[in-house]
Amino acid sequence: MFLMRTRSWNNNSLLILCLTGLYLHTNGITVLIPHHFVSASVDENAILSVEYRCTGVPTIRWRQLSSRGMTNIITWEPGSYQNISENYQDRIQQYRNGSIQLSNVQLYDAGCYVVTVTDKVGGSKDGVIILNINVLFAISILLMFFLWICNQSVELYKMKKRTQSVTDMELSAL
Ligand SMILES: *[C@@H]1O[C@H](CO)[C@@H](O)[C@H](O)[C@H]1NC(C)=O
Numbered sequence: 441m442f443l444m445r446t447r448s449w450n451n452n453s454l455l456i457l458c459l460t461g462l463y464l465h466t467n468g469i470t471v472l473i474p475h476h477f478v479s480a481s482v483d484e485n486a487i488l489s490v491e492y493r494c495t496g497v498p499t500i501r502w503r504q505l506s507s508r509g510m511t512n513i514i515t516w517e518p519g520s521y522q523n524i525s526e527n528y529q530d531r532i533q534q535y536r537n538g539s540i541q542l543s544n545v546q547l548y549d550a551g552c553y554v555v556t557v558t559d560k561v562g563g564s565k566d567g568v569i570i571l572n573i574n575v576l577f578a579i580s581i582l583l584m585f586f587l588w589i590c591n592q593s594v595e596l597y598k599m600k601k602r603t604q605s606v607t608d609m610e611l612s613a614l
């Protein structure tokens with residue numbers, strides 16, 4: 441009786457071991473990204489939204505891909521530690537589901553963001569989000585600046601013209 445129970449336990453554990461092996465083999469990590477394109481205006485906050493499933497203890501890492509290569513933004517293990525890069529220290533917030541929020545986005549934040557979920561047995565999965573920064577606001581400031589320059593130039597031109605005509609009048613009076 442005792443022997444039989446042991447044997448059946450052994451069979452079950454073998455089955456579980458097999459299934460676990462199969463599961464690990466097929467990589468027990470899922471990274472789900474609902475929106476691959478995210479838009480925000482300058483000085484707004486942007487949420488890079490993701491949801492993951494991981495059979496073991498995950499490490500979540502966000503990086504930005506640019507012409508300079510991959511820049512680390514944040515790496516954390518839920519409930520254990522977090523490591524935030526200097527440039528993002530006071531403008532990033534991470535959520536339980538793996539998402540991050542970037543505060544006060546600027547034009548240089550536009551680009552490609554890569555999230556990587558890694559487990560302890562070396563499995564990992566990536567997800568990609570493109571962040572687009574709307575430039576309408578920035579452009580309107582630029583346009584206002586040009587308008588101001590234009591006004592100043594016109595005033596300057598008029599002033600020069602006036603001085604010129606006064607000089608001409610003085611010359612003709614001589
Ligand atoms: C993850 O959590 C954040 C904050 O609660 C939320 O804004 C975001 O939509 C969530 N993402 C998904 C894919 O559920």
Ligand SMILES: *[C@@H]1O[C@H](CO)[C@@H](O)[C@H](O)[C@H]1NC(C)=O
Pocket residue numbers: 512523524525
């Ligand atoms: C945190 O990140 C920096 C730079 O990416 C790295 O040099 C450092 O070793 C990391 N610290 C931990 C605890 O991971």
